[in-house]
Amino acid sequence: MALSIQHLTLPIEDPLLKFLLELIIILCIPLFLNKIKVPHILGLLIAGAVVGPNGFHLLSRDSSIVVTGTTGLLYIMFLAGLEINMGDFKKNKWKSITFSLYTFAAPFVLGFVGGYYILGFSLLTSVLFASLFSSHTLIVYPMVSSLGITRNLAVNLTVGGTMITDVLSLVVLAVVVGMSQGEVGPSFWARLSVSMVVFALIVLLLFPIIGRWFFKNVSDKISQYIFVLVMIYMAALLAELAGIEAIIGAFFAGLALNKLIPHSSSLMNRVEFIGNAIFIPFFLISVGMLIDFAAFIKSWETLGVAMIMLVASIGGKYAAAIATQKTFRLTADEGKLIFGMSAASAAATLASVMVGYNIILSENELGEPVRLLNEHVLNGSILLILISCTISSFISMASAQRIARAEKENTVSGKSEEKENILLAINHQSTVENIVNLGLLVKTHSNKDRLYGLNIIAEGLNESSAKNAEMLLGSAVRLAAAADTILKPITRHDNDVVSGISNVVKEQNVTDLIIGLERKKGFSASFVYNLHKGYLKNRHINVLVYHAAQPIATVKDYTVLIPAHAEKEAGFFHSLLRIWNISRNSGAKMNFYASREITEILKSIKSKVNIEASFMEIASWDEAEMAAEKVGEDTGLILMMANRGMDTYSEKMQNVPDMLNKSFSGNNYILIYPFSTVQDTEVERRAVSNHQDFAEIGNMISAVFRA
Template sequence: MLLSIHHVTFPIEDPLLKFLIELIIILCIPLLLNKIKVPHLLGLIIAGAVIGPNGFNVLSRDSSVVVTGTTGLLYIMFLAGLEIDMGDFKKNKWKSLTFSIYTFAAPFVLGFLGGYYILHFSILTSVLFASLFSSHTLIVYPMVSSLGIAKNLSVNITVGGTMITDVLSLLVLAVVVGMSQGEVGTSFWVQLSASMAVFTLIVLLVFPIIARWFFKNVEDKISQYIFVIVMIYMAALLAELAGIEAIIGAFFAGLALNRLIPHTSSLMNRVEFVGNAIFIPFFLISVGMLIDFNAFIQSWETLGVAGIMLVASIGGKYLAAMLTKKTFRLTNDEGQLIFGMSAASAAATLASVMVGYNIIISENEAGEPIRLLNEHVLNGSILLILISCTVSSFVAMASAQRIAEADKDNTVSGKSEEKEKILLAINHTTTVEKLVNLGLLVKTITNKDRLFGINVINEEANESSAKNAEKILGAAVNMASAADVKLNAITRHDNDVVSGINNVIKEQGITDLIIGLEDEKGFSTAFTDNLYNGYLRNKNANVIVYHAVQPVSTIKKYIVLVPANAEKDAGFFHAMLRIWNIGRNSGASMIFYGSSSTLDILKRIIKKANIEAKFNAVTTWQQAQEAAYNLGDNEGLIVMMADRGMYSYFPQMRAVPELLNQKLNGHNYMLIYPFSKTYKTITEKRAVSNHHDFAEIGKVIGKIFK
């Protein structure tokens, strides 16, 4: 082995040494560049150019590099579709469409004028040349997302617009290729339209059905991750069969699985971790390997073509971003972020250039091939990739960091800085995973270390009971850490489980207590007694009773029952925040049933919550119960409850647990009992009662959350 290392020849062929070099680059580049505040993705591209075949030829751009690089490219597009807020996207679909028109048209017009009038390309070549600049690659999306602003309006608009403009530019490619080969006719358009329609229906309708079944029946975490990778490649393959690029298939796969992989789940953390650690860096290195600096030194014509490409692409994207900012009255930072995210040209641009370069339309007098796109465009596209990614990295990260710092909107929409502390009562092995998953779902995204798990051990318990408690809490800690969340384990020795939990609530300042019901037992007489005479005696914590028969990520819709006058209860808005977090983090839609006055308040606040919601006014509680009894498959129930003495309490509430045992034991449901602590002042009480004054309600909520 030592002899073989001393006689290394370039490019290196030994697979172990090749992989080691690439890993060292991925490890060291971020560490070095973070100190000088240079985006590491730029360093990875440059490193690829240095070690690539056009640099020092340390490594060749062989099939292994291409495969991992392709996976990284698909990963970027998949994550963009997976992390997009579908509720936000539906609300802002016209904004995304408008941006896509701007960002497609502006670079296209500039590119066509440059290609036809300056470079004297044919009309067909000029159209393909112009389409190169209309698409863009969300190469900085993982870094922008890591700053916690993936749900920002400008990010949402850009991601949605990317899907549309990339499809349009790749459609132009398909049409130009067909025309260059004389294949465009009625049958061509019919076949293309039909294949795209079939592809869209399969991915967006069939994939979610398959995925929901898989996640409900397969609990193995490794299998779930491999399943996700299979879905990415399957969608990419279907896209190619439909006549469009694989990256569009990966994006659609992300949309298809969007609601089945909660943003706060351990599976999402695995998907992001592996992609950001391995596949995406390999893609960036593989892009760098295409860069040939000698081509620019040897040919002034290549530099001229590259200059036109840069003006058309970056200038067009800047113009489109500023038009979008003006149209929708966005802030300067949001406009800059749109420009930064859309400025990078890599995936679709490179794919289109390679296709155009490989198409030979004729031969010159010397017998040399005349290509649809010549080598000057090919080399110019490499420079475009390098410079556009550089501009994208610096502009996007600078504006994203400013937005992240300024994004402190303290509202009940879930963006507040509420110091929540969520306690999971973990006493049974069968409920550990269910409770942890719900805890990850109801918490605000910024809460990474205020999740607690408690197991109460009887004072007279033997050593085996203590070991079992330690094992249960250990499993909960591991599950939470898989989602990059710290769960603080508490083992409590007490003669009574209820008093042990209530004491911890007081000692730790717990804001929410989540208790799980065992599937086969439901609401037992003993549990119901402990609930009303024990847990609810603690007035400072929101109490959630949870019953699950299927993974929470597979629930498509929740029926939410809200009693009349619930908005007057002290903990109402705190409890609603938990419901909104479930909808926002899981993507499930919410159907609210309640009185007209209560729903009016929710309609006004829901605009800030970014979830899909519908509202049905009812005049009696019996009408609301009927809606609950008609739950379908993959639907869950949330009931807002109250204890005696609260504004929304009525005697029939005591019968709800028994009715759930009888009617809905085969469904997921949760009962939420808002805390009932008294207000500090009469002014605060009056402000909440006067629910028409939304601004004043917001101030009171802020005080309550503190």
């Protein structure tokens, strides 16, 4: 069917042609700019300007562009909140507050001086004008995140400070708008304060409860993703009702769902993929469409306003970054990264400018409207967005790449690079998803292809067993792939399951074996026999026995029981790394119960590799069992166990399976059996000889996380 003449008119109205053109831009711009090492963010902004109303007018900035662009803006803020490590954030909250005060005050002062004393704006307009530069948009966050340094202190400070400084600048906007309309009074302040508190309580307290219930009861992957979008828009709407900008609502939604969407999960991969592929590029194109280069040729006043805006914004952010670097003794690259990430003005700045531009204070003698912010500020803000995003992209990527490279070099040069081959014993359809999700959580970040799924077909079974094995392993492969991880399926014919697993353990140099318990069966007599007489005979590997009563992402916290003298076992630190990974990848809090000696070790490691954790000293296994009895709903249980002949072994450990069957069938629990044979590494030689240098071990585990 031929295109009608309507399809060829400009701007393009046909939805097929519009969407096709936008997709071509999103596809081609990064491919071209990657070759010349120019950030694709800049390319998408320029492409938006070229095809937009102020360029060749191929596309109009209509409602379809605005809707998808708005989603992209909310997505950026949501991802920033979602990827914050709450343990790191709480640890560094005062540093984040300090940075936010620097990065709010420095541009504000410069902007007020420029507006009031140089441009001659009124006091009210000057305050709003100054607030434009105090906020910033984490437009480069997706690129920084892709380098794997989101837990770097500089990134953590910047992301945490963004929430505070954007809220402050938007509160200034709300106050100025109220004053311009004569609405400021005790009732105004009371209404604004109460509405903001109510909004924060609803999102941060109620959203996690709703999310936990939903993820517990709905396993459909598409529904889970749609639920996430609903939560983003719901929080954004609540923020607007509270009198603040929608982007703050999206950020709070990310904080609220932070622990329910593990960083290594398939849902997290889905959220990031769709956002970075569709919504965020559409936002960048929509911002680019606002750029009008002709405005600077027509009016020198516009150019002068733009120059003052650039000096106030870029200069202020640079001063704040340097002050933060000096205050907390960060490296030069970390200081540059803070400047780069905070230099971009887009979201809150554009929102404030549009609000100020749309407020008409009066009319002049020519009958023209006198606006709170005039058209020169509007056009200057567009140039500010373009230049600040350009500077932000180049400086952020250059410094982030150097930081990432330095961290990798530290890991490679150390002697502690963790080698892991994780084997998942997949025998039952009901346990496949649970085992794969646990495997994704316990693995280190850099491990993308050392996950194995094994199904044993006992000799003499019919052809249907082979088809069932293929189905189970295929399901496991797809689940891992959804989280951007390669799972290698292994089907093996053997005399029995136990011997088959043991043979694969040797052939694949397995370091960790994960075995799943069926939810309703728990520990059966035959499983306990196979565990002690079979699986634990592989003394050179960690064995994890996992029972899942609910999705692992919905577990709030874990009670971790570690027996006395566990630090003497060769596999203690390897097992501890698995526990640390669960916390870091899921955000769940770990409540450790251990002896004084072990508690000191745990605190030493936490000081280097931070997780959200508490530490309680216990003196006996009886006290450990008493702690386990306090486990409630949505709390998991992790027990570090021991086999006979190990220093940690206690006769009372024989009663653990019965205790779990009777009292913990409704909870998630993990039994970890550390390996006990001496391995040829520095950590394990020290562990066996009981002469560990615990600070060095903390550095080693820290290096593993940076890998």
